[in-house]
């Protein structure tokens with residue numbers, strides 16, 4: 001009897017403990033949605049245990065239907081495949097991740113060797129109908145994907161998606177453009193009463209992941225991703241949505257090398273060809289050849305330009321072309337003028353004459369001054385009267401022309417004429433350089449304007 005007493009006490013303790021345990025276990029078992037996972041770690045997952053869950057897949061998995069399902073989403077932008085400015089489409093590749101809770105799935109990992117997650121074919125589960133509003137293509141998601149189901153009922157579903165989305169593309173700044181495309185994730189059917197969207201990752205995390213995943217060194221570079229979460233109102237229904245603003249920038253190297261540099265060289269050569277002598281008659285053919293070359297260049301490079309819209313670069317090309325045409329016209333005009341004044345010099349208007357003289361005197365003094373300092377006053381004194389002479393003589397041209405028919409020797413008329421021709425020729429050169437400076441001024445100002453626009 002004395003020996004039994006501790007045993008009885010122990011028995012009572014055991015009984016109480018077992019009753020307590022039993023109670024807690026039965027309480028756990030009373031939860032109708034707990035899956036009996038014993039044997040999963042030995043014999044594999046029992047399909048029968050999951051059958052009740054699979055049977056419910058047609059319905060949104062909630063116990064109280066007035067509680068909305070919270071779906072957290074994120075994505076990784078793994079490639080930017082194409083940006084089509086003509087039909088305003090951005091083609092990209094996304095890995096979309098979705099996470100939500102299914103209250104009908106639950107098991108105790110300790111009952112089955114610490115099994116925490118199981119992969120289940122996604123077609124057996126309820127899936128949220130999240131889509132991208134800008135999506136303009138049929139969904140090419142592979143059909144047989146799986147989802148991870150966690151012991152707490154959390155479901156993680158990832159799917160790859162080739163997204164052809166509509167995007168408002170502005171190619172004005174081509175090739176230095178950057179585009180801001182929107183990807184709006186929203187439910188097709190469920191309003192805010194039934195489905196809410198959340199973020200699975202922060203936006204900076206999405207941006208960093210995408211940057212490290214994008215391996216393509218293609219034309220486009222990911223600059224950043226931002227988000228906004230305005231609700232979408234359609235009629236009387238309110239839909240939850242998350243908008244991601246994907247900012248991408250074009251890598252302009254190809255276009256700089258193939259379009260801007262050759263064009264710049266051609267226009268530089270065109271400007272430099274003003275230094276060819278105007279008299280030789282070489283300048284106009286040279287410019288004509290350049291113009292022809294530029295036209296061929298434009299024809300060949302047309303494929304590189306965006307097929308629609310008027311980017312600034314087209315304006316730039318048109319400007320280069322018109323500058324070339326204008327300089328060619330200038331050369332033709334100058335050749336004509338030089339030809340005219342050497343064969344039959346028209347009388348020079350008085351105002352032009354005095355203006356020209358004043359200018360020549362000014363530039364001559366300006367030019368001679370440095371020489372004066374080195375060589376003394378000799379050469380300038382010699383030269384200045386030489387310049388004065390045509391002035392005086394040209395002023396006498398009308399008088400001399402009257403006297404020449406009277407039988408004056410032609411030997412006196414010849415230097416008079418040649419000096420007039422000389423003066424005209426000087427005028428042509430001055431006009432040439434004046435037009436050249438005007439051309440340079442216009443070219444540089446318009447180029448600077450265009451470059452400033454590109455930089456902005």
Ligand SMILES: *[C@@H]1O[C@H](CO)[C@@H](O)[C@H](O)[C@H]1NC(C)=O
Nearest residue numbers: 025029036037038039046111
């Ligand atoms: C789980 O199922 C096994 C048989 O597969 C059964 O022996 C065990 O009692 C069940 N456990 C519970 C808690 O229902």
Ligand SMILES: *[C@@H]1O[C@H](CO)[C@@H](O)[C@H](O)[C@H]1NC(C)=O
Nearest residue numbers: 062063064065066067068193
């Ligand atoms: C369902 O949820 C709503 C709101 O949370 C609550 O008012 C209602 O009592 C719940 N119904 C049941 C049966 O639990």
Ligand SMILES: *[C@@H]1O[C@H](CO)[C@@H](O)[C@H](O)[C@H]1NC(C)=O
Nearest residue numbers: 070071072099100101198199
């Ligand atoms: C979704 O995210 C929110 C906030 O980050 C978090 O509280 C919630 O548990 C998440 N839900 C799911 C299903 O992941």
Ligand SMILES: *[C@@H]1O[C@H](CO)[C@@H](O)[C@H](O)[C@H]1NC(C)=O
Nearest residue numbers: 180181182224226228245247
């Ligand atoms: C992209 O566009 C949206 C509106 O269309 C704007 O709110 C957002 O700030 C823009 N993002 C960038 C980086 O420009």
